[in-house]
Amino acid sequence: MSAARISQRISAIAESATLAVDAKAKALKAAGRPVIGFGAGEPDFPTPGYIVQAAIEAASQPKYHRYSPAGGLPELKQAIADKTFRDSGYQAAASQVLVTNGGKQAVYNTFATLLDPGDEVIVPTPFWTTYPEAIRLAGGVPVEVFAGPEQGYLVTVDQLEAALTERTKILLFVSPSNPTGAVYSPEQVREIGQWAASKGLWVVTDEIYEHLTYDGVPFTSIATAVPELGDKVVILNGVAKTYAMTGWRVGWMIGPADVIKAATNLQSHATSNVSNIPQVAALAAVSGPLTAVDEMKVAFDRRRKAIVAGLNAIDGVDCPTPKGAFYVYADVRALLGKEFPSANGPVRPATSAELAALILDEVEVAVVPGEAFGPSGYLRLSYALGDDDLATGVGRLQDFLGKAI
Missing domain, CATH: 3.40.640.10 (Type I PLP-dependent aspartate aminotransferase-like (Major domain))
Incomplete structure (x- = not known):
């Protein structure tokens, strides 16, 4: 009897869902698709210059x-x-x-x-x-x-x-x-x-x-x-x-x-x-000082308010206002089982994973389904991306999710 090629311990590990969504979004972007990625929790700002300079100087020592x-x-x-x-x-x-x-x-x-x-x-x-x-x-x-x-x-x-x-x-x-x-x-x-x-x-x-x-x-x-x-x-x-x-x-x-x-x-x-x-x-x-951090936080706060307002404008989406980090966790349970148009005909997603896949396929917006973090019925969106991309992505979600029957 041959032994398994991969150990049970490692085989049981699930791939990081957030990195998987981000990788798929980046691959689609590289292929020329206009994907908006709300997947990864990654600030869109460059690392502050004084930090980069310290690394440059260290590299020569x-x-x-x-x-x-x-x-x-x-x-x-x-x-x-x-x-x-x-x-x-x-x-x-x-x-x-x-x-x-x-x-x-x-x-x-x-x-x-x-x-x-x-x-x-x-x-x-x-x-x-x-x-x-x-x-x-x-x-x-x-x-x-x-x-x-x-x-x-x-x-x-x-x-x-x-x-x-x-x-x-x-x-x-x-x-x-x-x-x-x-x-x-x-x-x-x-x-x-x-x-x-x-x-x-x-x-x-x-x-x-x-x-x-x-x-x-x-x-x-x-x-x-x-x-x-x-x-x-x-x-x-x-x-x-x-x-x-x-x-x-x-x-x-x-x-x-x-x-x-x-x-x-x-x-x-x-x-x-x-x-x-x-x-x-x-x-x-x-x-060092927290000056750059405070500047980024101003942008995050602006984006936080924009994404909460935009998602709550969609029937069937309930998005509580987060008080920290740079994520929203939207309750989409009311949308599950609804009928959505798709390139292959009407679809009724039964889980948030199916809904997230449908959103990516139909309107090229990457979000992470609740199954990655616990029970189905939710979507996590990072608002650490740029303001323009955020507005475009939320607009696409409003257009698509608003078609639910």
Whole structure:
């Protein structure tokens, strides 16, 4: 009997739906199709010039042509610790920081370090596509807790309590949220954190959208707000979203020294050090001013208002106004089962995945269906693209979805 060519562990991983949608949109664009892509969470702005210049200068220095410590350049680790205290009030030593190849490696390292087979992780849903896959790769079991638009996509302590079992080890906490843009209030953050502390759970908190909140809504780090968590909290972050550095691939995790040491050991065998040039660029980013970030945020806020208004003008679409990140999560359940025209005759999409595929085929607009993040019936759209493309894309959606019978 021949063995399977691909391991069960890897075969079980789903492709990143957001990257798949983005890749298809870019391929169609390259083929000359006028596709508007709302798929990837990628700012359309260039990386600020002072950050690029730091990388250019670093590239000419021979010391950066060599291996560096697997856990990150010491000066960058210290700068990340300083930046974290500056932005969220959480105090950590440089030895508690691991610099990773983007935020995704920080996610993977964390779950691989903390989880044993069968350990459960409570995952507020809708979730970012990578979380459950990283949990499963580590042998863990993601336990989804769904919060719909009726409750602002925010889970409650009662829901978390109902999901708790004797195998629960970690609560994943994300605010501002990808994919919904939901932001927990300081009071909600404290209540959830205190619940987790009372149950002896670890909390893994992804804070990569910390600087992107709107309407005066504050960002609250659960690590700072709930000191009762003690040393059972891991912070995930990176430069990708805040500084328009998605392609530079620099993230980090902050946690107890023993966890960081173990995760560093893992990374030393997986990838070794993050490329030195992007590390120097990240050093310039986290050590520098937030001026460029604030300028981008003005544009994001303008686009946020435009896309919410445009989507809510469509019968059958309910799009709550997000308070953070740069996504909207539109409820399209009322459109499922409706009849839409297509090149091959009338079609009745039964799921949001079918609706998203129909939209791409018929009007060349790429959106990500809710199945990538949890239950069917929703569409995620990133408003990090340019204003003109956003207006064109929303206009096409209004024209097409408005034809539903």
